Amino acid sequence: MATAAVSASIGERRPARTPVEIPVQNDLTVLPPLAREMLERLPDPLMLVNGGDRVFFANRAMRDVIGVGIERKHVSAVLRNPSVLEALARTGHSGEPSSIDFVVRVPIERHYQAFTARVSSEPSVVMLLMHDLTSIRRTEQMRVDFIANASHELRTPLAAVSGFIETLKGPARDDEEARDKFLDIMGVEAERMRRLIEDLMSLTRIELNEHVPPHGEVSVEAVVRQAAAALSPLAKADGITIVVDVTETLPNVPGERDELVQIFQNLIHNAIKYGRENGEVRITLRQQAAIGRRGPEALVIASVKDEGEGIPAEAIPRLTERFYRVDVKRSRERGGTGLGLAIVKHIVNRHNGKMQIESRPGEGSIFTITLPAVKKQADAPVMEML
Ligand SMILES: Nc1ncnc2c1ncn2[C@@H]1O[C@H](COP(=O)(O)OP(=O)(O)OP(=O)(O)O)[C@@H](O)[C@H]1O
Ligand SMILES: [Mg+2]
Incomplete structure (x- = not known):
């Protein structure tokens, strides 16, 4: 069995300086079965593109992102993002690895970081590895929204309190009735700020302890x-x-x-x-x-x-x-x-x-x-x- 033969060869002592096996044809059968299996099972989407810009190999995670039946197609037919295509071409020519962020919009929006690296120069094979950043981006966005919301919620009562202080220092200084009314409102707004801060602290404390039974x-x-x-x-x-x-x-x-x-x-x-x-x-x-x-x-x-x-x-x-x-x-x-x-x-x-x-x-x-x-x-x- 092919897999067994590969595992056996792993156990053997390699003679020094064995040349690293590289695909010599544009055919995925030349990838050793174990290497292919490992790439296939990687949780991150990965593809290999040959010198003629044809997709040479795409693992399961990559097929989930850009669809099945992509092998042997021209890379520009399966990846529409110009900056990723440009990075692949650049790495293919210069051998310099690169990393770029990009977004896939359909079927649902996903954010990726793509790494390109030339894994063989003769013949030229470039690897594209994608790292899914969607949940990190979503968390970052939630944090930004959270801070914006919390500041907004605090700003409104604070503006009210500051406004009333100005009024009490100026036009309403000697108006006893207005003073009592404004002080009551200021009390309510200050109480709202206190509650908000207490709730935010409570939320943080509970979140920190959520995993503790x-x-x-x-x-x-x-x-x-x-x-x-x-x-x-x-x-x-x-x-x-x-x-x-x-x-x-x-x-x-x-x-x-x-x-x-x-x-x-x-x-x-x-x-x-x-x-x-x-x-x-x-x-x-x-x-x-x-x-x-x-x-x-x-x-x-x-x-x-x-x-x-x-x-x-x-x-x-x-x-x-x-x-x-x-x-x-x-x-x-x-x-x-x-x-x-x-x-x-x-x-x-x-x-x-x-x-x-x-x-x-x-x-x-x-x-x-x-x-x-x-x-x-x-x-x-x-x-x-x-
Ligand atoms: N029993 C309910 N009937 C109708 N709407 C409700 C009920 N409970 C909650 N809601 C709705 O859900 C929203 C969120 O509730 P939540 O308890 O998180 O906030 P809140 O009551 O507005 O403020 P807080 O609880 O911080 O004082 C409320 O603003 C209200 O619109
Ligand atoms: Mg409530």
Whole structure:
């Protein structure tokens, strides 16, 4: 078998200065099978182009990018990017390697860094290796957007506070009524800035810890009741009744208590903010048996339901994006920063849980959190029981 023969030759001691095997024909069968297999399996797209600018070899990853049946075609027929073609030609002539960034726009936009190197001069064979930078570029873009959004969110209340300070120093200096009003507004804006900074820090802290499993054991019912009690004055102000519906004793979940309180505070707060005035916010707690990756497990399911206007279907997948708000004005009016659900998502991930969002415009929304329960202790060994 060809492969076996190649592996055997690898084990043999090579005589010194064995000439490196290079393809002498424009035919991929001249690549030793093992080398071909290795190139074929490389996760990065790679192609070899001969002196006549024909594609000599393209591995699987390359075929995934530019399509099958490209061997023996002229390179300009399979690669349309002028700068990559130019780099290939330059490297073919001069033997100088080069590296360029380029973008493939269809079927979906992908960013690559391409390396060209001449791997043989007689006959001329040039290698094109592509490194996928799409996720790095996306992360960079997200970081830029994040900083831009955070600065924008801070700039608005800061401009308001600065404006009122100027007014209070000047025209409103002796106007007692205006002074009280402006000081109140400044208080609200300063509070908004404080909340935003607190949320940003919370998000960073949770993101840093996302891979660290939580250590405590928490009663979801106690956590929900604590969050509901903290928000009841706010609910009362809108005539909203908070109902906690639990009909059974639930198992505890492994978790950080403060983080779980944060989940339910965010969800209940949203249900109040975006719910129906004089309506109801209902939190239902249940348990469910399920088969997980490691066998049978119990799940604790908590859903927060409101009777508000609901959320348009196209907005649902975007709700956990930082700073995303369906109605920016309404959220701002209620002191929202658009970070609440992003924080919830990270906490849920850290707790190995899931969040599901269901909503129909005009019929309210249901946010359901599923958390794995603490595993029951296996029967203790006899020795320990004695
Ligand atoms: N129960 C809900 N009903 C309708 N829309 C909702 C509900 N919960 C969230 N949303 C929408 O999702 C957006 C994002 O929610 P999120 O909690 O992340 O931010 P926020 O409430 O605007 O601000 P923050 O939570 O930082 O105070 C909200 O602005 C709102 O448009
Ligand atoms: Mg919120």
